[in-house]
Amino acid sequence: MLEIRNLQAKAGDKLILRGIDLTVRAGEVHALMGPNGSGKSTLAQVLAGRELYEVVGGEVLFEGRNLLELSPEERAREGIFLAFQYPVEIPGVSNLYFLRAALNAVRKHRGLEELDVVDFAGLLRERLRLLGMNEALLERPVNEGFSGGEKKRNEILQMAVLAPRLAILDETDSGLDIDALKAVAAGINAMRSPERAMLVVTHYQRLLEYVRPDFVHVMAEGRIVRSGGKELALELERQGYAWLEEEAAPARAGQP
Amino acid sequence: MSTAIDQIQAWTEQDYKYGFETPIESEAVPPGLNEDIIRRISARKGEPEFLLQWRLRAYRHWLTLKEPTWANLKYPPIDYQSIVYYSAPKGWKGGPRSLEEVDPELIRTYQKLGVPLAEQERLAGVAVDAVFDSVSVATTFKEKLAELGIIFCSFSEAVREHPELVERYLGSVVPYTDNFFAALNSAVFSDGSFCYVPKGVRCPMELSTYFRINARDTGQFERTLIIAEPGSYVSYLEGCTAPIRDSNQLHAAVVELIAHDEAEIKYSTVQNWYPGDRQGRGGIYNFVTKRGKCLGRNSKISWTQLETGSAITWKYPSCLLIGDGSVGEFYSVAVTNNYQQADTGTKMIHIGRNTRSTIVSKGISAGRGQNSYRGMVKIQKSAQGARNFSQCDSLLLGNRCGAHTFPYLEVKNPTAQVEHEASVSRVGEEQIFYCRQRGLSSEDAVSLIVSGFTRQVIRELPMEFAVEAQKLLAVSLEGSVG
Secondary structure, eight states: OEEEEEEEEEETTEEEEEEEEEEEOTTOEEEEEOOTTSSHHHHHHHHHTOTTEEEEEEEEEETTEEGGGSOHHHHHHHTEEEEOSSOOOEEEEEHHHHHHHHHHHHHHHTTOOOOOHHHHHHHHHHHHHHHTOOGGGTTSEETTTOOHHHHHHHHHHHHHHHOOSEEEEESTTTTOOHHHHHHHHHHHHHTOOTTOEEEEEOSSSGGGGTSOOSEEEEEETTEEEEEESTHHHHHHHHHOSHHHHHHHHHHHHTOO | OHHHHHHHHHHHTOOOTTOOOOOOOEEEOOSSOOHHHHHHHHHHTTOOHHHHHHHHHHHHHHHTOOOOOOSSOOOOOOOTTSSBOOEEETTOOSOOSSGGGSOHHHHHHHHHTTOOOSGGGOOTTEEEEEEETTEEEEESSHHHHHTTTOEEEEHHHHHHHOHHHHHHHTTSSSOTTSOHHHHHHHHHOOOOEEEEEOTTOBOSSEEEEEEEOOSTTBOBOOEEEEEEOTTOEEEEEEEEEOOOOSSEEEEOOEEEEEEOTTOEEEEEEEEOOOOOOTTSOSEEEEEEEEEEEEOSTTOEEEEEEEEOOOSEEEEOOEEEEOSTTOEEEEEEEEEEOTTOEEEEEEEEEEOSTTOEEEEEEEEEEOTTOEEEEEEEEEEOTTOTTOEEEEEEEEEEOSSSOEEEEEEEEEEOOTTOEEEEEEEEEEOOHHHHHHHHHTTOOHHHHHHHHHHHHHHHHHTTSOHHHHHHHHHHHTOOOHHHHO
C-alpha cells in the first residue's frame, strides 16, 4: 500500500529525513518509535503533504501512485489520514459540520453521493457506538476548549468517520492519562481491518501494550535504524534510546 | 507558508459582481453646493416650507464645521463642490403610483441585483423600497402593510403624506448639529425610507430598502426614519451596491430610529458598495450616521451589520438607552481587503436605569486593508444597574493588513457592570493544513474558518439576508447553525 524509498526532506535549510525506507501493506500496523527530534513527526507530516517541509530526494508510492505530486487534500481524499499530535482549533465551526464537510469532500472525490444531515447523523451514531463515545463533542466548535484527551479522541472519531486506507497516528498517546489512553487505544483497535494500514508514531511503548503492532521501527537522526517485531518495543522500554546513539554514529560518519 | 497566503488572497480577491451600470438617462442638478442648489432640490420634491428652512439651517451650520480627522482613515481631501447632489432618472415626477409606471430598465436593474420588484416575483415575506440615486423608484407590499396601519414608503412620500410625523421626528435622534456629515446630509438629503409601526403591531414581514448608486460623480444622501410605537416590533434590512468606477463617490446617509415603550427595532445592513479595485482606485466613501433612541421603558434596538464594500467606511450605529430597562445591541462584521479602510463601531449611551447593551464586533482584514473598531460605552450617573458586554475580535488574512481597536469607556455610576474582551488572530497555515488534511480544498478551508469567526454575528441577520451574507462571505453556514 505504501512504499517509501530513500525519502529525504528538509525544513528550511535543515535536512531532517536522511533517507527513509519503509514498506507498509494493507492490514498491517507499524509502530514508529524513536527519541525526540529523530524525525518521526516530520515523516508523518511529509506523508500528509505539509508544505513546511521540502522533499529533496527519494519517492513515495501510495497504491502504486506517486504520492508526492498530490496536494494535501488529494492525499486525504485518496485515503490518507493524519491524526495530529496537536489538533488545531477552528473557533465557531461545529465539530458536526466539520466532520460532514470533510466526509462529503472525500465521498465526492470517490464518486459517491454526498450525505445529507439525516444520513450523516445515522453514520455518525454508528461510529460513535463503535468507539464507545458519546455525542457531547459534536455540537462544540472543532477542538476549541477541548481537553488534551478530548482532542485526541476527536481525532480518532474523525478517523472513524473518514475510514481511511492508511491512518497515520502522530503521538496520539501523548499527554493522556491511563483511562484516556485505553479509550483511544480501543478506538484504534476498532478501526483495524484487513483493508486498512496504520502507522503509529509514538515515543513510548505504553500505547503498544494496548495496540499490538505487527512491526516496530526505530528512528534516529532521520533514518530507520532498526526494524523488528513487537519485542523491539519492549527492548526499547528496558534500555531507553541511549544505545541508538551508537547505532546512529556510523551512519552519521558515512554522511558527507 | 507562501501558498497559504496565496490561497487566502485568491479567496479574498473575488470579483465585485454588482459593478454594472444601468443605461438610463438622468436629470441632475449642476455639481456644487450652495443655497440655490438646496432650494432646487427642495422645490423639485415639492417640500413644505418647514423642511426647506430646516435644510437651510443645516447647510449654514455645515459651513461652520470642519471635516473630522480623528478616524484612522487616510484619503485625499473631498471636493464638495465637484459633487452632484441630486440625480434622478429622466422625467421623474414624484413617486410612481404603480409598478407599470416604473421604467422597465429600472425593474431589470433590481432584478439583476436579485431584488425583484414586479408583482408576480416579489420576495415572499419581504417588502422592498428601491432607492436609485436620489429617488425611491418603487415600494412593494405598501397596501398590505397599510391594512395593519403600518406606513412604509419613500421619505419623499412621507413628507407629502405624513408631514406631521416627519416634522416631529426628523432630527430628533441625529440633529443636524451632530457632525459634519450629518449636517451635510440634512442640507441635501434626497430620499430614503420611512417606516411607522403603530401601537401593539408586530410587522409581519421584513421591511427593506435597496440602495443603488448609478449616476457618475453623484453623491447619495439618503435618510431613513423608523418609528416604533409602544409594544410594536419591526425588522428592517438595507442593502447597497454601486457600479465599478475609477473615481470615488460619496455616500453620506443618516438613519434615525425611535423605539417607544416595549417596542423593538431590529435593523440589519448588508453594505456592499463598490470597494475600489485591487490597486485601491475608485470605490465609495461611506460616511454614515446611524443612531437609535430607546425612548421607552424596556424598548430594544438591535443593529446588525455586514460591511464588505466601500473604499472608506466611517460608521458607528449607536443606541441612546433612555428608557429604564432598555436594551441596545450591536453585531458587526467588517471586511477590509486590498486598499479598503474601515473605521467602524458603536456608541452605547446608558441613561436609564437597568439598561443593558451588547457589542460583538468581528473585523476581518486582508490584502492591505486596515480595519479599526472604535466603540464607546458611556454609563451616565442616572444609569443605576447598567450592564455592558463588549467583545471585539480581529482576524488577519495575510501579513500586509492591519487591525486596530479603540475602545472608550466612561462610567459614572458605581453600580454599573462593564466587560470588555478583545482578541486578534491570524488564519494560520496550520489551520488551513488541518482542513486540507481532512479533504477540504484550501478555498473551502478559508471560507470555513471565516464563517466560524463571523458566525456569532451572521446568525443575527434575518434569514433572507443571511443568504446574501453567506454568498458575500463565500461560505456555507448551513450545518454550523444546526
